[in-house]
Amino acid sequence: MSDHASPAIPARVLPELRDRNRKFWTAGADGRLYITQCTQCSLWVSPPADDCPECGARLEARPVSGHGNVLTYTVNWQPFNPAVPVPYVIAIIELEEQRDLRLAANIVDCEPDSVYSGMPVEVRLERQHAGDEVAYVPVFVPISA
DSSP: OOOOOBOOOTTOOOOOOOTTTHHHHHGGGGSOOEEEEETTTOOEESSOOSBOTTTOOBEEEEEOOOEEEEEEEEEEOSOSSTTSOSOEEEEEEEETTSTTOEEEEEEOSSOGGGOOTTOEEEEEEEEEEETTEEEEEEEEEEOOO
């Protein structure tokens, strides 16, 4: 399988990979974002969980479209990590697959003052190293009209 991810941004901080979240962080080599979905009632669940919060059935990581809208955002001007240039945008993205299916992620490839609530975006995955594993960090870019 080819690796469709963008090169790593060295300053990204990743969580410890565990059984529950590993598929979310490591499945992106094909360029698609994977979110867990209930095998019985089809509810999308993020962050990853052990079982469905609605019906208790098993969850399975499945690809999503990667399209969504900025629900809300903030522009960070504080240089908390000297390796991360400011300003940068942190947003809550609502994915199109389901109302309330949301991810926190950076918005990239645009000026921070051009971001707005409701802005259509699509995922781009950045290849990172997480210990001995390769991870794919979802960031979002504006969709051109």
